[in-house]
Each structure stands twice: as structure tokens, then as C-alpha cells.
Amino acid sequence: MKFASYLVIFFLFLFQSSNGSNLISQSCKEASKNDPNLRYDFCVASLEDESKLQPPPSNLEGLVGMSIQLTKSNGTNMVSIISKLMKDKTFDQYAKVCLRDCFDLYSDSLSDLDDAVVAFKSKDLDTAAINLSASLDNSVTCEDQFKDKKGEASPLTKENRVFFQLNVISLAFIQMFHQHY
Template sequence: MKFAYNLVMIFFIFLFQYSNGSNLILQSCKEASKNDPNLSYDFCVASLEEALSKCHPPPTNLEDLVGMSINLSKSNVTNMVSIISNLLKNKTFDQYTKACLKDCFDLYSDSLSALDDAVVAFKSKDLDTAGINLSASLDNSVTCEDQFKDKKGETSPITKENNVYFQLNVISLAFIQMFRQHY
């Protein structure tokens, strides 16, 4: 009987923490999207709530949420490197597209390092350095996408992925700015 009671208590504690994390996400995304025209409230909430289900322990404050959002960007950039690596094996792309994809691969590989540096800087409360590294990472997605436009008629095969990555970095930057105001 005591085991069942403990199990029920653990379930309610987890449910309470999850709902607190979800409320934190809703409030933070609302504030961030209000202050940043590049940030979609719906995208922010959807991305972070999906990440929340995999986050243990769930975020309990804005500082935790910043860490979670940067880690979400790191996870996404790892996925981007894999996607681009697979696209580079595709023999149907012309040389120009392959060259652009190779540049994107290098840019996103650099983003991994920039995001690692952002995490270290944020943990040490060096918000300027964290923001600089996140901005560099965000710029890599823009640079990747823009280079395809240099050749008339060329389209990027990773536009959607670049836009998602851009938005994830915008979330982290917006949250760092909010943290700066509350810190």
C-alpha cells in the first residue's frame, strides 16, 4: 500500500513540475514575442513544450528556460549537420548547390562550437558573450540560406530547416535579454 501511495505522489509531483514548466513557457514566450518581431509566439510555445517533455528536471525559472532553449538549438544544429551531410551524398544536385551545401555544413559545424561557448558563458553569467555566440550561430543560418540566392533560379533545399534554426536561436536570444532585465 505504501508503494502505491509513493507512486501516486511521484506522479503528482511530476505533473505539478510539468505544469509549472508549461506555464513558464507560455508566459516567457508571450513576453519574448511581444518584444521581438522575429519571434513567433506559436513557434516558441510549440518548440519548448515539445522539448519540455524530454527535459528532466523541467525548467522552474527563466534561467533554466534559457539553458533549455540553447540546448534545443544545439540539438537542432546537430540534426542540421546530419541533414546536410545526407544531402551532400545526393547525386542529383549540381555543383553550385553542392558547394552551397558544403558551406552550410561548415557554418553549422561552427555553430556547434558557438552554442557550446554560449552555454559556458551563460552559466558564468557572461550574458554579453552568450549573446554574441548565439547571434553568430543565428547569422550562420541566414548566411547559409542567402548564398543560394546568389545564383538566379537557385533554391535552397533546406529553407524550412534554416528558418526553424533561426527561430530557435531567436528564442534563446530573447530569453537572454529577458534574463538580463530580471538578473
């Protein structure tokens, strides 16, 4: 009897997992058609990796929440990375100022993302989108300031692109949810 119970639970989990994966794939496909900044492969890979760490979403609302949380987690990681880079003695004064600005920008992004979560939960989709846009802009500003000095290269280019993409995904899903809400 116990074996039958475990088998039922296993199939329910498998069904839920495939539904979440299908939702992710379909949502990323729809979002990437409507947003030239959104890369389908990145979208699917990021969200499927995240759904291995938590129960996969069963609907678009859950997917929006998961994508914002993933973006916030990445932003928290960015603050940590930048904090470590600021202690690196190999950077010149200009790069250290840029890193300090990036640290502040990403700290602001975490606040913006918290506000986006609160707004989304209360179904204030416009405010959620505004906060996500502000967070997205912070990654662009961080990257661009290194370009102000000739020959200066950002040590955060790859990370800024990832954070930008995660914000784009969250924004695209908010827009999709807004259309279906």
C-alpha cells in the same frame, strides 16, 4: 502505503510539469511581444516538446539553458542533413558548393552554441548573446547564398527557418534573463 507514495510522486510530477508549461507559455508570450522575429506558437510548441524529453525548467535560467540545448541539438541535426545532401548526385556544382559552405557554417554554429552555453553558465550574458547571434547569422548566410545564382533554390529553407527561430528564442530568453538577473 506504496499507493499513497506513488500518488504523491505523481502529483508532484504533475505540478512540476504544469509549472514548466506555464513558465514556457509566459516566457514565450513575453519574448514574442518584444521581438518581431519570434513566433509565439513556434516557441511554445518547440519548448513543450523538448520538456517532454527532459524535466521541464522551473525558472527562467533553466529555460535559457534548455532553449540553447534545443538549438544545439537542431544544429547537430542540420549538420547531419547537410552531410547527406552533399552526397546527393542530383545537385549541380553550385549547389554542392553552397551545401559545403552551409556544412561549415552549421559546424561553426555548434562551436558558437557551445561557447554560448559556457558563457551563460558563467553568467557572461553578453558573450552568450554574441555567440547566439553568430549562430543565428549562419543560418541566414546559408540560406542567402543559394539566392546568389538565379534559379537556384535552397533545399534547406524550412530547416534554416527553424534553426533561425530557435536562435531567436534563445536570444530573447537571454535578454529576459539579463533584465531579471
